[in-house]
Amino acid sequence: MEKNLEILQRYKLRNTEIRREILSLFLDTDYALSHQYIEKKLEAKFDRVTLYRTLKAFEESGLVHRIANDKETIEYALCKDDCHAENHKHSDNHAHFRCEICQKTYCLDSVGIPDFHIPMGFKAKEFQLLVNGICEKCA
Amino acid sequence: MEKNLEILQRYKLRNTEIRREILSLFLDTDYALSHQYIEKKLEAKFDRVTLYRTLKAFEESGLVHRIANDKETIEYALCKDDCHAENHKHSDNHAHFRCEICQKTYCLDSVGIPDFHIPMGFKAKEFQLLVNGICEKCA
DNA sequence: CTGTGTGCAAACACTTTGCAGGTGT
DNA sequence: ACACCTGCAAAGTGTTTGCACACAG
Numbered sequence: 001m002e003k004n005l006e007i008l009q010r011y012k013l014r015n016t017e018i019r020r021e022i023l024s025l026f027l028d029t030d031y032a033l034s035h036q037y038i039e040k041k042l043e044a045k046f047d048r049v050t051l052y053r054t055l056k057a058f059e060e061s062g063l064v065h066r067i068a069n070d071k072e073t074i075e076y077a078l079c080k081d082d083c084h085a086e087n088h089k090h091s092d093n094h095a096h097f098r099c100e101i102c103q104k105t106y107c108l109d110s111v112g113i114p115d116f117h118i119p120m121g122f123k124a125k126e127f128q129l130l131v132n133g134i135c136e137k138c139a
Numbered sequence: 140m141e142k143n144l145e146i147l148q149r150y151k152l153r154n155t156e157i158r159r160e161i162l163s164l165f166l167d168t169d170y171a172l173s174h175q176y177i178e179k180k181l182e183a184k185f186d187r188v189t190l191y192r193t194l195k196a197f198e199e200s201g202l203v204h205r206i207a208n209d210k211e212t213i214e215y216a217l218c219k220d221d222c223h224a225e226n227h228k229h230s231d232n233h234a235h236f237r238c239e240i241c242q243k244t245y246c247l248d249s250v251g252i253p254d255f256h257i258p259m260g261f262k263a264k265e266f267q268l269l270v271n272g273i274c275e276k277c278a
Numbered sequence: 279c280t281g282t283g284t285g286c287a288a289a290c291a292c293t294t295t296g297c298a299g300g301t302g303t
Numbered sequence: 304a305c306a307c308c309t310g311c312a313a314a315g316t317g318t319t320t321g322c323a324c325a326c327a328g
Contacts, residue, residue: 014327016283035317047285052318057283068269070207072293072317097261108258116268119247121275122236128269129255130207136260153302155308174292186310191293196308211292211318 003027011061018046018054023063032067032075032096032105067096067105068128075105096128099135106135142166150200157185157193162202170243171206171214171235206235206244207267214244235267238274245274 004020004027013019025041026033039051055076058064064076077096095108108131118124143162147154164180165172178190194215197203203215216235234247247270257263 014282016327018284048317049286049319050284053283066209068207068209068267070205070213070267072211072213074209074211095255097257097263100264106261108261116234118236118270121278122245122247122270122272123278124236124270124272125239126271128207128209128271130267130269131257131261131263132265132267133257133261133263139260139262153307155302157309187292188294188311189309192308 007063011058011063013057013061013063018042018050019057021045022051022054022058026064026076026078030106032077032107034073034075036073068130069096069098069105070130077105077107094129095131097131097133097135099138100132101134101138104135146202150197150202152196152200152202157181157189158196160184161190161193161197165203165215165217170245171216173212173214175212206246207269208235208237208244209269216244216246233268234270236270236272236274238277239271240273240277243274 004023005015007023008015008019021042022038025038035051035055038055039048042051055064059066059076064078067075067077069075096105097108098105143159143166144154146162147158152158160181161177164177174190174194177194178187181190194203198205198215203217206214206216208214235244236247237244
């Protein structure tokens with residue numbers, strides 16, 4: 001995978017097998033991935049600890065972002081399109097959609113966070129919008 | 140505490156010591172509480188397991204709601220004002236604000252979720268807006 | 279060659295479950 | 304009286320740390 005290599009380089013991540021594979025998983029999937037899901041997909045090919053560290057490295061480099069949800073599990077996603085492009089700083093300011101039925105979380109890159117009024121005194125820096133509902137496929 | 144008793148009754152929760160105390164904690168605090176925080180406050184007065192079950196009961200009865208965040212820990216909050224009033228169904232459709240410095244999460248009851256466009260095919264049911272930034276006190 | 283990544287073992291932290299006894303209504 | 308709540312013990316699950324070795328740059 002040429003593309004994977006290039007992406008890893010851009011984020012100053014070393015080109016190792018597990019990183020290439022996990023990156024491929026992210027690229028091939030249109031919803032957010034949890035540690036658990038990835039582990040299952042990788043079928044014990046790698047150590048669980050390494051997976052933790054890989055996800056951490058991906059997050060810290062800015063390759064993926066963590067998605068807020070009200071469950072116990074954390075999910076990660078690549079931003080689509082130009083988000084993981086030149087600007088090494090992620091703008092996570094788009095909405096996320098979580099399907100009640102299939103439990104998958106999608107980035108709604110087209111949905112920016114709309115303007116709204118914040119009470120006096122609070123300085124807002126970043127917004128995350130989580131929408132719960134039913135997705136296309138489950139409808 | 141007269142008020143506590145009344146609230147517990149309204150949510151069909153039995154009037155036990157731990158429930159009264161935890162409810163008081165929620166009433167006395169203007170930010171969201173995590174299991175950990177409550178446990179510390181209660182100073183080993185009750186079993187940790189009971190605390191888990193109490194929070195679960197509070198959540199299921201609709202007394203508190205779970206707040207989405209991108210950390211590992213889950214936080215709970217009473218809705219302010221009329222939210223934990225007559226309607227036993229919570230509307231969590233208000234924004235939450237998390238301070239980067241003090242790490243506290245506040246309900247911004249005054250901030251409703253604004254309208255925005257959801258892509259075709261997705262059926263939205265509930266919205267949660269998380270705002271990260273710096274709060275009044277830490278500014 | 280050097281610094282970083284990986285796998286293994288173990289520790290640690292978090293959450294759930296089952297059961298016996300106690301308590302609210 | 305009955306259903307529900309609590310505490311304890313234990314199991315189950317998730318996450319982190321330290322270390323030795325391997326590997327990418």
